[in-house]
Every structure is written in C-alpha cells, then in structure tokens.
Amino acid sequence: QSVLTQPPSVSGAPGQRVTISCTGSSSNIGAGYDVHWYQQLPGTAPRFLIYGNRNRPSGVPDRFSGSKSGTSASLAITGLQAEDEADYYCQSYDSSLSRYVFGTGTKVSVL
Amino acid sequence: QVQLAESGGGVVQPGKSLTLSCVASGFTFGDYAMHWVRQAPGKGLEWVAVIWHDGSKKYYSDSVKGRFTISRDNSKNTLYLQMNSLRAEDTAVYYCARDDHAKNDVFDIWGQGTMVTVSS
Numbered sequence: 001q002s003v004l005t006q007p008p009s010v011s012g013a014p015g016q017r018v019t020i021s022c023t024g025s026s027s028n029i030g031a032g033y034d035v036h037w038y039q040q041l042p043g044t045a046p047r048f049l050i051y052g053n054r055n056r057p058s059g060v061p062d063r064f065s066g067s068k069s070g071t072s073a074s075l076a077i078t079g080l081q082a083e084d085e086a087d088y089y090c091q092s093y094d095s096s097l098s099r100y101v102f103g104t105g106t107k108v109s110v111l
Numbered sequence: 112q113v114q115l116a117e118s119g120g121g122v123v124q125p126g127k128s129l130t131l132s133c134v135a136s137g138f139t140f141g142d143y144a145m146h147w148v149r150q151a152p153g154k155g156l157e158w159v160a161v162i163w164h165d166g167s168k169k170y171y172s173d174s175v176k177g178r179f180t181i182s183r184d185n186s187k188n189t190l191y192l193q194m195n196s197l198r199a200e201d202t203a204v205y206y207c208a209r210d211d212h213a214k215n216d217v218f219d220i221w222g223q224g225t226m227v228t229v230s231s
Contacts, residue, residue, distance in 0.1 A: 002155065034215040038156075045206055045224055046148075046156065051217035089156050091218070099172055100146070105155040 003028060004090055004103035011109040012080045020106045022073040022090035028101060030071035033093040037066055037075045040087045049088075050075060082110050113137035113220055115207050120225030123197055133190040133207030133222055141165070141185035144210035146218060147192050149203035149227075157203075160192065161210065175201075197229045 005023045012018040022035060029035055037050040050056060050066035053073060063084075065076045073092075077084055090103035119131040133145070147159040160171045160181040169181050180193040190207050204226050208218035 034217075036215070036217040038218070040156075045221040046218075047221065048217050048219050051211075051219070052215035055214070057214070057219070087155075091156075093216075097173075099170065100158040100161065102148075102156040102158060 002104045003094055003097065003101050004092060006088075006090060006103040006106045008104070009107045009109065011111055013111045014080055014082065016080050017076060017078045018080060018108065019077075020075045020088055020090075020108070022075070022103045024071050024073075024092060024094075026071060027096035028071075028092045028094040029068065029073055031095055033095070035066070035068050035073040036091045037064075038089045038091065040089065042086070046089065077108070080108075080110055084108055085110050115209065115220055115222035117205065117207055117222040117225040120205065120227045122228045122230060124231050125198060125229055127197055128193070128195045129197060129227060130194070131192040131205055131207075131225055131227070133192075135188045135190070135209075138209075138220075140183075140188040144212070144216075145181075145183060145190045146208045146210055147181060147190075148206045148208055148218070148221075149201075150206070150224075151200075151203040154203075159205070162190070194227070197227075199229050201227060202229045203227060 038046040040046040053068040054066045094101045114136045117133045146161045162181045178196045182191045204224040206224045207222045209220040211219040
C-alpha cells in the first residue's frame with residue numbers, strides 16, 4: 001500500500017496540457033524530502049524525468065515540468081504527444097516508515 | 112555507456128531461494144549507492160532494498176526484511192539480491208537502479224529487469 005497517491009489515469013488530446021498529482025503527508029513530501037518523477041513506457045524499465053522536485057535532466061524535453069507545494073507534488077506535460085503515452089510514478093522518502101516510497105502510478109493516454 | 116544488467120531470474124517454488132545479480136558498466140560502481148526495485152505483474156513500482164556505496168549500510172522494505180539480503184562486490188562491479196523463503200507475492204520483475212547522490216538521490220540509471228516467478 002503506497003503512501004503517495006496519484007490519480008489512476010489522465011488523458012488529453014495532442015497538444016493539450018495534463019497534470020499528474022502526487023499526494024503525500026507530513027512524513028514524506030511535507031517533511032521536505034525531494035520528489036522525483038519517472039516515466040515507464042510499455043514493456044520497458046522506468047527512466048527518470050524530473051529530480052529534486054523540479055529539475056529536468058539533459059535529454060528530457062522541456063514539455064515536462066515538476067513542482068512541489070506542502071504535502072503534494074505535480075508533474076505537468078504541455079504539448080502532449082503520442083509518445084508520452086506511458087505510466088508515470090512519483091517517488092520520495094518517508095521518515096516514519098524509514099523507506100523509499102513510490103506513488104501509485106498514473107497512466108497517461110493521448111486521445 | 113552507463114549500463115546495468117540484471118540476471119538470475121526464473122521460476123522457483125515457494126519457500127525456495129534465488130540470487131539475483133546486477134552488473135554495472137560505464138561508471139565507477141563503488142561511488143554509488145544501489146537499490147533493488149520490483150514490479151509485480153500489472154502493478155506499480157515497489158522499493159525493495161538499498162546498499163550504501165561501500166556496503167556499510169543496508170535497508171529493506173518491511174515486506175522483505177529478514178528474507179532478502181542485499182550485497183555488493185565493488186571489485187566485480189556487481190550488486191546482488193539473495194532471496195530466501197520466497198512467496199507467491201514476491202513474483203515480480205526485479206530492477207536494480209543507481210542512486211545519484213549529486214541529483215538528490217534520484218534513481219537515475221535502471222537495468223532492464225529480471226523476472227522472478229514464485230509458483231509450485
């Protein structure tokens with residue numbers, strides 16, 4: 001049972017903007033631990049998209065952006081493209097559980 | 112090229128043991144903490160264990176504590192996961208992942224995964 005909650009699915013038309021929320025608590029995101037985001041294309045291993053709440057590694061399009069506020073974080077995808085269809089996971093650390101935690105995952109569909 | 116390659120997965124009976132390996136290449140393995148993450152069929156990602164760069168500290172999820180052991184051999188650039196007393200719920204793809212301390216401890220490099228099926 002994950003302590004980081006994400007919507008099961010979001011969808012949008014090509015070119016639209018979608019956002020994925022990641023809701024935690026005072027022992028993880030709210031405690032100041034960084035949030036990272038991963039993309040998992042069908043049948044492949046995850047790859048990281050955003051690190052340290054809002055930083056984008058080289059090679060990741062600037063269509064992807066991250067933010068964090070209070071006990072939640074968000075991933076936004078602007079100019080949605082067909083290749084963005086994938087599962088997305090947030091990840092942080094939980095001090096009360098003393099373990100790394102992943103979000104429940106969100107499937108992004110491009111209509 | 113920075114890479115991780117897992118091996119050792121397979122079909123195993125409940126209660127038996129299995130050891131997974133993860134060979135690193137393209138970077139100084141001994142400089143990084145390493146994790147195991149698993150994904151049950153059709154499910155999300157679950158963190159399993161972490162080992163410090165020098166092997167001095169190890170931490171586990173409650174679901175595997177006491178049954179799984181993470182270890183590493185920096186001279187062989189290899190990470191291990193010894194899995195004992197396997198259960199049906201341990202069935203998953205197991206990924207090894209590098210922890211990049213310079214990037215806020217994000218899991219920046221992942222292997223392709225190795226499938227473990229626990230079934231009689």
